[in-house]
């Protein structure tokens with residue numbers, strides 16, 4: 189969205205002049221005179237106020253015709269959580285059983301206000317809610333390993349079992365007492381950054397079930413579908429599948445990985461499953477058309493159905509739906525955006541030959 193509210197524009201312009209790191213990723217500024225797009229901390233000479241436009245996402249600045257600045261590299265740097273936020277996340281990860289309070293943040297020279305703002309924008313939840321989910325995920329693991337709800341509650345930092353039970357039920361949808369014996373269906377979600385922007389990764393205890401750019405259209409529908417198909421709630425947390433996926437994706441972006449090994453969990457119809465399988469047979473660095481995919485499935489007339497199943501792929505990059513292009517070689521729709529699709533194909537072409 190282009191920011192038009194004069195007060196916000198004034199705040200952003202001041203942040204641009206001050207090179208304020210708290211605004212990195214919050215706005216993208218287009219410089220009309222050069223058609224270049226920057227982030228708040230850019231070292232380049234600052235443009236006059238009448239020559240700038242502010243956008244809330246990089247993609248919108250791109251769509252408006254701006255090119256990424258070579259000095260501040262918005263694609264690489266903007267989506268990285270600012271140092272303070274990263275530090276706050278590390279505090280949560282290192283002590284998943286303890287609550288990180290505003291007071292503790294301040295002790296580490298972290299502004300609770302910027303942490304709050306970043307979480308709201310990038311996770312759609314407060315930092316406190318994120319922590320609660322993280323602690324519940326931890327408690328869940330312990331319940332699964334046979335610990336009692338009472339022991340888990342106290343160790344997770346809850347003063348009483350009832351407080352723990354309430355939070356647990358609110359997030360997991362079941363009370364902790366009933367959870368030990370029965371299945372705890374949970375989909376974990378985490379976020380990491382890539383050169384093309386931040387991605388969400390989700391996994392069950394059977395494998396990775398979602399990998400998408402956070403600004404992908406229809407993302408909420410995917411979350412809803414997943415929860416319905418897995419009969420599970422999505423909560424913040426991390427497991428080994430997610431760590432492996434992130435590692436492999438990092439290697440992919442570095443040009444060091446062409447095939448993925450991480451286990452996937454892809455609930456869907458038999459037809460969708462076959463289409464997703466078939467996508468994974470398109471080699472790195474190559475492309476195929478919907479027509480070719482339909483023929484490979486011995487179903488040459490099912491072009492539209494193949495396209496639709498492609499669109500329902502929830503595991504970007506690893507299930508390479510970006511390798512499907514139009515019959516005439518044109519790039520066709522990509523939920524993560526055509527710019528990204530073009531980038532991915534060029535990236536693969538560059539490394540496929542080496």
Ligand SMILES: [Zn+2]
Pocket residue numbers: 225226227230231232257258259260261
């Ligand atoms: Zn710049």
